Amino acid sequence: MRESTIMKIHYGTALAAVALVAVHILMRLTMGYAESLEYENVLANYKFVPYAIMLELILVLLAVHGFNGLRVILLELKQGRLYEKAVSYGCLVAMIGLIAYGSRTIIMTNMGMA
Amino acid sequence: MSKDEHREGIGGMINPRRYGIERVAYLLMRLSGLGLLAYFIGHIYETSNILRGQVGWNEFMEMISTTEGHIIMSIVIAMCVFHTVNGVRVMLGHGGVGVGKPTRPDYPYDPASQNYRHKIGIYSAMVLAAVAMMYGLAVMFGE
Amino acid sequence: MAQVSSISNEQSPTAKSIILKISRYNPEHDESSQFMEFNVKYEKWTTVLEAILDVKKHYDHSVAVRYSCRQATCGSCGMIINGKPRLACFTKISELDSNVVTVEPMNNFPVIRDLAVKFEKLFDTHQKIKPYLIRDDTELISDEKEFLQTPEEVEQYIQFANCIKCGLCNSACPTMATDSSFVGPQALAQAYRYVADSRDKGKDSRLKIIDDSHGIWRCHFAGSCSQVCPKGVDPAMGIQLLRGYMLGFRS
Numbered sequence: 001m002r003e004s005t006i007m008k009i010h011y012g013t014a015l016a017a018v019a020l021v022a023v024h025i026l027m028r029l030t031m032g033y034a035e036s037l038e039y040e041n042v043l044a045n046y047k048f049v050p051y052a053i054m055l056e057l058i059l060v061l062l063a064v065h066g067f068n069g070l071r072v073i074l075l076e077l078k079q080g081r082l083y084e085k086a087v088s089y090g091c092l093v094a095m096i097g098l099i100a101y102g103s104r105t106i107i108m109t110n111m112g113m114a
Numbered sequence: 115m116s117k118d119e120h121r122e123g124i125g126g127m128i129n130p131r132r133y134g135i136e137r138v139a140y141l142l143m144r145l146s147g148l149g150l151l152a153y154f155i156g157h158i159y160e161t162s163n164i165l166r167g168q169v170g171w172n173e174f175m176e177m178i179s180t181t182e183g184h185i186i187m188s189i190v191i192a193m194c195v196f197h198t199v200n201g202v203r204v205m206l207g208h209g210g211v212g213v214g215k216p217t218r219p220d221y222p223y224d225p226a227s228q229n230y231r232h233k234i235g236i237y238s239a240m241v242l243a244a245v246a247m248m249y250g251l252a253v254m255f256g257e
Numbered sequence: 258m259a260q261v262s263s264i265s266n267e268q269s270p271t272a273k274s275i276i277l278k279i280s281r282y283n284p285e286h287d288e289s290s291q292f293m294e295f296n297v298k299y300e301k302w303t304t305v306l307e308a309i310l311d312v313k314k315h316y317d318h319s320v321a322v323r324y325s326c327r328q329a330t331c332g333s334c335g336m337i338i339n340g341k342p343r344l345a346c347f348t349k350i351s352e353l354d355s356n357v358v359t360v361e362p363m364n365n366f367p368v369i370r371d372l373a374v375k376f377e378k379l380f381d382t383h384q385k386i387k388p389y390l391i392r393d394d395t396e397l398i399s400d401e402k403e404f405l406q407t408p409e410e411v412e413q414y415i416q417f418a419n420c421i422k423c424g425l426c427n428s429a430c431p432t433m434a435t436d437s438s439f440v441g442p443q444a445l446a447q448a449y450r451y452v453a454d455s456r457d458k459g460k461d462s463r464l465k466i467i468d469d470s471h472g473i474w475r476c477h478f479a480g481s482c483s484q485v486c487p488k489g490v491d492p493a494m495g496i497q498l499l500r501g502y503m504l505g506f507r508s
Contacts, residue, residue, distance in 0.1 A: 122435075
């Protein structure tokens with residue numbers, strides 16, 4: 001993938017994440033911070049499909065943005081063909097791993113397996 | 115990195131003292147980005163405790179609901195706000211917005227790209243981050 | 258290696274003195290650089306280059322320094338003066354407001370000896386972005402018209418044509434501090450200089466060259482390059498305007 005495409009994705013995921021994370025945080029604050037973290041309320045959030053979809057979107061957006069940011073920092077720290085490949089693929093694998101792990105929580109909780 | 119290249123290295127990259135507030139913003143952007151990624155990974159692990167049922171969730175919440183936990187959380191809030199506001203500024207700058215127009219430069223050559231608009235953006239990001247942090251502390255310790 | 262020496266030559270009564278610390282390093286036989294200190298007299302108008310040349314003339318001729326025009330035109334005497342990249346011929350000692358003036362070779366450039374650094378990498382990256390007008394026709398063939406430009410069209414790039422390739426921007430850049438493959442602010446600003454030129458038709462090929470994992474996207478708009486530019490080129494502006502083309506903000 002061209003670097004310009006990757007960076008456009010980087011900017012796009014940032015903007016989209018800002019909007020969705022704002023909603024996510026507002027949901028914590030509208031019902032009271034401590035109360036919103038109670039088991040029943042958290043479970044209800046996960047079981048509400050639109051909210052679960054939003055959480056999944058935030059997960060993907062932030063994972064893509066965060067691990068690409070890490071890739072950029074690591075690429076600038078050291079150079080070399082092998083190192084750069086390892087960084088790029090390493091970040092991709094970590095990103096997929098984190099999305100898979102987070103999705104597992106969202107899907108299983110949504111399906112009532114918690 | 116070979117010694118022959120005479121690169122400044124990480125010490126030079128993170129040194130914020132020589133080139134004004136823009137370089138401070140550059141450093142804070144990096145640090146907050148790395149901090150937020152670390153928090154995000156931790157948050158994904160944290161929320162996965164819901165799968166352990168009510169007892170497991172409450173146990174974990176109790177573990178992180180400490181003074182230290184609240185302070186870390188307030189730092190995360192500050193990093194999040196700074197990274198967002200400064201990120202929007204940088205993104206606009208990257209698109210060529212607010213960086214000035216090319217012109218014939220006159221001595222003493224004040225660079226138009228380092229203008230007050232961007233400086234205000236940086237200071238706003240810092241102030242908003244501090245305000246959000248205070249608010250976060252008030253919410254967490256107020257309860 | 259460090260030693261203090263005083264240059265006792267006739268100076269006017271208004272002359273003051275400073276300690277000039279010069280970084281000495283020969284990669285062929287030195288493990289690391291060391292500072293030599295010299296007590297140098299200066300006037301209000303004395304430049305750092307003149308002070309270094311004073312040291313060469315009166316005390317240690319072996320101090321290696323590159324210079325030519327002495328008027329900020331050739332771009333030869335870039336060095337780190339009191340921690341910041343500056344042209345030695347363009348920096349007055351009196352402006353530095355310090356009793357100690359430290360001079361070191363520019364960062365992010367291989368050292369030849371003492372204050373002289375290699376410019377090969379800078380010239381290579383400069384060449385890489387095709388620093389010339391690209392178009393199929395030419396004004397050199399008879400019967401062709403010259404390429405006219407309006408003053409507004411000239412304004413678009415003339416600032417960036419002031420680059421003297423001194424390398425101060427590359428020395429100040431935080432990405433250049435660790436990334437040996439980065440194109441650098443000098444070359445990127447020059448890419449903009451030609452892309453913004455209404456006579457040039459090579460925009461696409463240049464944007465392709467800099468759209469690389471160590472190209473334009475490794476600039477994070479820290480702006481240090483613009484702050485140290487001695488000719489008012491403002492590379493940070495050029496780079497962001499150039500990136501504007503790639504992000505669709507400009508056409």
